[in-house]
Amino acid sequence: MITVNPLEVEGKYFTATRVELPKTNLLVISNEIGYIMCAALDVDFFNENLQDRNIIAGRAEGVRTIEELLHAPLAKITDASKKDYGWEVGMTGKEALLKLT
DSSP: OOEEEEEEEEEEEEEEEEEEETTEEEEEOOHHHHHHHTTTTOOHHHHHHHHHHHHHHEEEEEEOOOHHHHHHHHHEEEEHHHHHHHEEEEEEEEHHHOOOO
């Protein structure tokens, strides 16, 4: 099953997507600028092979719900998210999302 819901975070709006897969879930919170995701996201691939696309993305590990994704520290981020939006490894998903303006 795929669930897509609007998500308001301190007056900013995002889309929360949950894809139920066998034995795991794919979790994404996004807007028109960038997104955060569970550990299914391969940040290294973006940084090494797609750097010309300037993808704004971060990955949190060990999360099972959208709420956990918001509050978990980001374990990896793309180079573009650091350069363009000031994201840092260790900031929460919520902190990172609020920088996307």
